[in-house]
Amino acid sequence: MVRTSPDQQQHTPFLSRPGVRRLIPFVLITAIALVFIFENHEDVEIRLLIPTVTMPLWGALLIAWALGMLACVVTARRRRKRHAKPPNV
Known part of the structure; x- marks a missing residue:
């Protein structure tokens, strides 16, 4: 049995760390x-408010x-x- 001093941190497995799990x-x-975005190669016409733009579908999907x-x-x-705790005064 290995004893750890209070100065040492316990080793947490990589995949069980909260940041990694998120x-x-x-x-x-x-x-x-x-993969879905870059598989779509054909050109499409996209109507912005007034102009109509022709561009590859992957470009429009990437922008979105x-x-x-x-x-x-x-x-x-x-x-x-907004959900941060106010400092204790």
Whole structure:
């Protein structure tokens, strides 16, 4: 039996760390989404408010995916700030 001093941290297995457990689904979904995005090669016409743009479908999907990721980051950051504990006075 190995004894550890209070100064040493206990070893936590890599896959059971909370940060890693949250990251695994993100990595899997991102990989699947990117495969789907880059498999679509044909050109499509996209109507923005007034102009009509012709571009590859993978470009439009990639832009939509990036905007979704940006929205998630902004939302998570705002939620973290709102639910932060006030400092003890």
